[in-house]
Amino acid sequence: MSTDNAHEPVFVRSKWGTNRYVYNPHNPAGLVLIVFSLLFAIGAMYYLQSSSKWSDGELREAVHQAAEALEAVPMQKSEWTDHIDYSPLIDDAIEKTGKGPSYGVQVSQVDDDTNVYEITADGADGVHCMTITEAAEQAVRYYRTVHLGVSVEDHGC
Structure with missing residues (x-):
């Protein structure tokens, strides 16, 4: 060579x-x-x-977009249901925003009798408080249409 x-x-x-x-x-x-x-x-x-961890900005943007999405669509509620746990709906709405990873979000209900939820995520230091109010509009048979009023505060509950 x-x-x-x-x-x-x-x-x-x-x-x-x-x-x-x-x-x-x-x-x-x-x-x-x-x-x-x-x-x-x-x-x-x-x-x-x-890309496997949430940033504070991503979480804040995802929570606010999820709140807008939950307010935009009315839902059906049974007359026999007194209280609904909105945690899965909030989690799904956050995931559908496309912000951050598709996992690592924790949505916990603050009190069993209220619709107040604390939202955190892996890697993010921020905590967000989401309050959901229901405004019943129209009843059809055993179901009624409910519009959600959602407010978000950028601190713990």
């Missing part, structure tokens, strides 16, 4: 007993490919780590 690096192949057979081809560090192009592969792997790991 010559000492001129331009004549070295970019790929060589692995010397570790496998039959695979690997980048050749003795070729300038092979060395560049090794460096770019490492930088790409580091960047991908950083992106995955940063």
Whole structure:
């Protein structure tokens, strides 16, 4: 073999007993490919780590958009149901906003008798307080249409 690096192949057979081809560090192009592969792997790991946690801004925006979505659509409520736990609806509305990761949101009801919910998320320091009020509009048979009034405060309940 010559000492001129331009004549070295970019790929060589692995010397570790496998039959695979690997980048050749003795070729300038092979060395560049090794460096770019490492930088790409580091960047991908950083992106995955940063996109798996909620930021305070993402959570705030998602909670406010979810409140608007809950107010926009009337719902049907049975006349036999005194109290509805809106936690799953809030969680779904937050997920449908598309902000932040699709997991890690905790919605907890502050008191069993009220519609006050505290919302937190993994990675975010912010806590939001959502209060839901019901305004019954129209009764049809055993169901009534309920419009929700939703208010959000950017602090704990």
